[in-house]
Amino acid sequence: MNQRAHPHSTALTAPPPHLYGRWRHDPYLMVWTGLSKMWWPFWRVMSPLHPTAADDGVTVVEVIDREMVAGDENVVALTLAAPDRSVLERWYPGAHLDLLLPSGRMREYSLCGDPADPHTYRIAVRRIPDGGGGSVEVHDTIGVGDQIRIKGPRNAFPFTAPGFGSPARSIRFIAAGIGITPILPMLAAADRLGLDWSMIYTGRTLDSIPFRSEVARYGDRVRIRTDDDAGLPSMKDLLGPVDSSTGQAPAGLAVYCCGPVPMLEALRKHLGDRPDIELHYERFSPPPVHDGSPFEVVLASTGQRISVAADETTLAAIRRELPSVPYSCRQGFCGTCKVRSLAGAVDHRDNILTEPERADGYLLTCVSRCAGNELVVEL
Template identity: 40%
Template sequence: MTDTVDLLVRQMRIESSGVLSLRLEHPRGEALDRWTPGAHLDLHLGGGLVRQYSLCGDPDDKAGYRVAILREPDGRGGSRRVHDTLRPGDTVPVSLPRNNFELLPSPRYVFVAGGIGITPILAMIVEAQRAGADWELHYGGRSRATMAFLDELAPHEGRVHVVTEDTDGLLDLPSILGTARPGTLVYACGPEGLLTAVESYAGTWPDGAIRLERFKAKERPAAEGDGDQPITVVCEQSGVSATVDPDRTILETLEEAGVDVPNSCREGICGTCETRVLCGTPDHRDSLLTTAERESGATIMICVSRARSAELVLDI
């Protein structure tokens, strides 16, 4: 488990139909660690529930963190726990901020958000404004009633383009992304259908210009040939060597062997279990690493990925 600190739920606010924001502060009023746009927190909600939520406040606000949670009736229970049981005055263990969706410096940005995917984008807009960068936001949702933080975005009229499915249809991605723009980075977050559509334009933009964050794992690629084979994983630091069977993950196998590995989502989307590879060739099955990072083979998300080589030596 990653290091956590118990934070006080200072305030809860309804941001839209189904979306609730939390302001988390240190119980003794101590300053919190600064974070950067795109960062998220792990909330430890009890009963083994650990969920990741994007920070959506001001990165320079050291007095409190803000996250927003969409209630998902058919989800795995995290959002229901927040909406139904957390109340102001409660304390919740929270991880230190971690960023796998870093806002890189650029003179121009195109932000694309769908539904609750607006959360990491809010802080990016704050940073882009401070840096004097040119930016625009295309924000889609089922209806205005379901779209959070429209009041905060209202002062940016002209830069913010709100599209509601019930009156306008879907975001016009061919117009937004059909032609690559020099010196421009695209950041997108939202449901998988939107991100898959955005990702389809990556070939027409410079490598790395389109950057995505997923809240759910992509469908994992099918195993090649006759399926997964057993692999040997060697932990250089701990001296443990274990065989990972086809029906087990590296993380599960190492846990059973007594190796304590920080982890959270167990779906290949949060980056908590990212581990340095010392020898061997990873078979990447995560939804996080970029193409260049995959090709380098320097790290692996051991909660979902395996190996193309018979042996994998890890720096743990």
């Protein structure tokens, strides 16, 4: 078959001839051509095009319930719904919301309600007096009836159940304190699916542990352990029952963990030589800086030079001089701290910027660094 393209020999400005040559122009097409010339101008007047607003991903929700869920009253759970009580965007265990607080801060909080409820979201926030101010603002200024803006849901900690996308045979959940929030929906899913699972729930004291009444319904599948009573947990405590033949955690185990950085780092090192065990985790604190070298950041607007230590993030160094600079997750996945570099080589350590964004000089200051001695940023 000849695959070469040939130029058209007809201008196609008039209806073509009849298929069997009876008429110069096909009457059927002539009729429809005439109708279309009359119809479309009429339809355009009846249905004019209107400009639509750009979708910024922001949704307005209303706080319909507020509950203290820890004995020390330092954890508040907020239930959110659409102002008209319409259906909200669907989410799955492990997802989180971005809260756009009245102060201008943006903070991520894990969804800890029921994914099967299409009308509400639930988050829980621990008060951290010496933190970045977001948790204090939630505790002190947001109440029932208030409307707040959110983005999401998004999921950076998805739950993949054995037999439903994971080759694992059993699951071990590990939660520490407020780290229970992304784990709660996973417990409900695992229980609903009839999976083989167990959990350890740790905290400093019994009063500091939120949602105790909710996890109590799972009986002895969940073990609560506090540091003031039993000390810091060992790897054996965290990973649960061992294989009697090896004395180690069993092969085919999937571990889902959310807690402080030291716990997560200890688990990563402990399971580093266990390819037969899945480790999934989410941290609420920034990860430690690995293989960092000191450098200087220059603020283009003022020429001010800021030293960044080898074990310090670019964001932390900038915030010493500019406390109001926006940030949120501090882990390289939300994009809030994105700035543009004007000079210097960037050592990118994120997973969300596109190649065109990197080519244009953008970086995430919470994780990325300078590959040389100096980085000039558009601040």
